[in-house]
Amino acid sequence: LDKLSPAPIPATIANDEIAHVEAAIRGDARAFAALYDRHAERVFRHVFYRVANQSDAEDLTQQVFLQAWRAIDRYQRTGAPFVAWLLTIAYHVVVSHSRRSKPTATLELEPVTNERWADPESETMSRFERRAVREAILRLKPDQQQVIIMRFVEHFDHADVAAALGKSEGYVRVIQHRALNELRRLLVHEVKS
Amino acid sequence: VAKVSPDILANFFNDLENDSSDLETYATGHPDMADDLSSLIEVAQSIVPPPEVSLELLTHARLRAGLLYQMAQTGRPSAKARKLSVREALRSLVGIVAGIERIPAMVTTAVIVLTPSFGGGVVFAAESALPGDTLYPVKLSFESVQLVLAPNDEARAEALVDLAYNRLTDLEKASLAGRAEATKPAVDSYTTDVSEASQLLSEPTASDQTVEVLTNRLETDLARHEGTLAHVELQSPSSVTSVALQSADDIQSALALAVARSQDRGQLVAATSQGSSRPASGPRLPVRSAASRRGLAVTMPTLGTAKASQPSQPANIAAGAPSSGSGGSIGTAALRPGGTPSSSGQGGSTGSGGRPGPTIEPPQSGQGQGSRTHDNYRHHPDPAHRVFNPKRAPPTRSVRPVKQPSSRPAKSPVSVQAGGTAARPAPTN
Numbered sequence: 264l265d266k267l268s269p270a271p272i273p274a275t276i277a278n279d280e281i282a283h284v285e286a287a288i289r290g291d292a293r294a295f296a297a298l299y300d301r302h303a304e305r306v307f308r309h310v311f312y313r314v315a316n317q318s319d320a321e322d323l324t325q326q327v328f329l330q331a332w333r334a335i336d337r338y339q340r341t342g343a344p345f346v347a348w349l350l351t352i353a354y355h356v357v358v359s360h361s362r363r364s365k366p367t368a369t370l371e372l373e374p375v376t377n378e379r380w381a382d383p384e385s386e387t388m389s390r391f392e393r394r395a396v397r398e399a400i401l402r403l404k405p406d407q408q409q410v411i412i413m414r415f416v417e418h419f420d421h422a423d424v425a426a427a428l429g430k431s432e433g434y435v436r437v438i439q440h441r442a443l444n445e446l447r448r449l450l451v452h453e454v455k456s
Numbered sequence: 457v458a459k460v461s462p463d464i465l466a467n468f469f470n471d472l473e474n475d476s477s478d479l480e481t482y483a484t485g486h487p488d489m490a491d492d493l494s495s496l497i498e499v500a501q502s503i504v505p506p507p508e509v510s511l512e513l514l515t516h517a518r519l520r521a522g523l524l525y526q527m528a529q530t531g532r533p534s535a536k537a538r539k540l541s542v543r544e545a546l547r548s549l550v551g552i553v554a555g556i557e558r559i560p561a562m563v564t565t566a567v568i569v570l571t572p573s574f575g576g577g578v579v580f581a582a583e584s585a586l587p588g589d590t591l592y593p594v595k596l597s598f599e600s601v602q603l604v605l606a607p608n609d610e611a612r613a614e615a616l617v618d619l620a621y622n623r624l625t626d627l628e629k630a631s632l633a634g635r636a637e638a639t640k641p642a643v644d645s646y647t648t649d650v651s652e653a654s655q656l657l658s659e660p661t662a663s664d665q666t667v668e669v670l671t672n673r674l675e676t677d678l679a680r681h682e683g684t685l686a687h688v689e690l691q692s693p694s695s696v697t698s699v700a701l702q703s704a705d706d707i708q709s710a711l712a713l714a715v716a717r718s719q720d721r722g723q724l725v726a727a728t729s730q731g732s733s734r735p736a737s738g739p740r741l742p743v744r745s746a747a748s749r750r751g752l753a754v755t756m757p758t759l760g761t762a763k764a765s766q767p768s769q770p771a772n773i774a775a776g777a778p779s780s781g782s783g784g785s786i787g788t789a790a791l792r793p794g795g796t797p798s799s800s801g802q803g804g805s806t807g808s809g810g811r812p813g814p815t816i817e818p819p820q821s822g823q824g825q826g827s828r829t830h831d832n833y834r835h836h837p838d839p840a841h842r843v844f845n846p847k848r849a850p851p852t853r854s855v856r857p858v859k860q861p862s863s864r865p866a867k868s869p870v871s872v873q874a875g876g877t878a879a880r881p882a883p884t885n
Binding site for chain 1: 460461462463465466469470473495496499500502503504505509510511515516519520522523524526527528530601602605
């Protein structure tokens with residue numbers, strides 16, 4: 264359960280990020296490039312988790328930041344951490360990408376074959392189990408999927424998830440509850456089958 | 457079996473994340489829900505985050521360049537779109553890829569593996585690279601992307617001046633690290649940046665004020681790093697022998713052209729008509745004396761110096777008064793017209809949100825220049841560089857006549873002493 268606790272962001276980095284965000288809102292492209300340098304890895308990992316395809320994840324990561332640049336004026340109103348806001352955009356970009364994709368490229372059929380997917384920390388869970396959990400998450404409803412990934416993959420607390428989604432904290436609690444119950448049902452069904 | 461409510465589940469997660477409770481305590485408090493709660497917790501625990509999948513160095517650079525290109529092309533609905541020529545974008549992209557391709561594959565792999573462990577991307581790893589480091593070409597390539605974002609020649613010249621300053625800083629750090637012999641890439645880059653900036657500033661479209669601000673920065677940066685250049689030259693004569701002379705020539709060439717252009721136009725500086733001490737004959741521009749280029753320490757105001765001693769608008773040098781704030785302005789800084797709302801002279805960027813480089817503003821009327829510090833320092837991207845320190849300046853600067861680009865009579869020699877005092881002849885006009 265240690266993974267449920269998000270890593271604290273050092274105050275200096277947070278202040279620096281605020282300055283970059285404010286400059287980017289004023290149209291400073293170089294400040295936004297600094298934000299890209301800081302968060303590109305995390306956005307890429309998030310997208311890759313959902314599409315499991317290196318090439319698509321790269322293109323979608325670029326799209327996420329481009330959309331963020333165009334919409335950054337609206338960021339301050341959300342009050343969420345900047346990276347949480349980026350991941351919310353990433354969610355919509357991936358959903359939009361999924362709708363456009365051909366059936367053969369659907370997420371459920373995409374095996375996790377990238378060698379870097381496996382690391383020593385996650386070797387305790389079998390590859391099959393990891394894949395089953397991930398595929399079960401991707402079969403959840405979009406809102407449930409988003410809450411579960413932001414809560415248990417990206418480790419944001421309820422308040423940050425609510426701010427990023429523009430919803431109330433109560434909404435996030437309810438969706439989280441439903442999503443975990445649904446996830447349990449899917450995994451039990453997977454084991455039985 | 458009773459079901460756990462959303463609030464109880466969420467509160468349990470909160471307590472767990474705050475280390476204020478555990479599953480056993482909760483199960484004791486809610487015995488009828490214990491099974492359901494532990495089952496859901498087990499599901500939550502089965503969700504493992506993705507392993508450290510990182511962007512490769514080349515991919516990161518490619519995506520970044522592509523992103524910046526699209527940002528420049530499309531702009532934002534609320535921001536002025538920045539148009540970019542395809543040639544410039546391709547040049548930047550090619551530069552990035554070319555810079556990265558020079559990196560040995562093993563080192564690239566090491567960077568990809570190691571940089572996520574330190575919490576940063578590949579750019580962070582390259583940012584601190586110095587001449588001689590394998591990642592230094594990557595640093596140069598990444599920094600050159602800002603040239604792509606320049607919407608016009610003046611902005612590009614400003615970006616080039618920023619880059620030139622960065623190269624001098626690299627030279628200084630490399631010199632302190634004992635790597636003077638490996639500084640050729642920085643020297644070459646500096647020479648190229650200064651040369652291109654000077655060329656852009658020589659264009660007829662460059663405004664007088666931009667020319668003045670940027671050339672002052674170039675001169676000041678070069679002068680402040682003279683010690684470094686001298687040291688590097690001693691350690692590596694082959695790489696640096698001509699850099700200072702070449703750069704000084706480029707800067708002076710730009711200044712001479714700017715002065716000649718201004719005189720041809722008969723353009724009066726706005727500040728003159730508003731009571732500023734700026735000369736009516738054209739912009740006052742610091743020109744490096746040809747006789748003193750080798751020493752890299754001499755800057756002088758060649759035009760309109762007589763105006764600076766007018767009683768109504770005493771300049772620092774003429775009045776012999778040290779400027780308030782962080783130190784006395786010396787030489788061109790004290791004589792430059794215009795001003796900023798800040799009279800304290802302390803550092804701090806204005807309005808650009810940390811964006812490096814000077815903010816080019818129109819001259820402000822009615823603001824005395826005797827109580828301001830050097831704009832070049834105040835706006836400099838390096839915070840340590842924003843506050844002018846007179847102790848680092850040469851104690852005495854001999855300013856000699858310079859060959860003028862027009863028929864303007866040469867000025868008399870002026871000796872400026874540190875601390876704001878000066879001995880100068882009476883004005884002749």
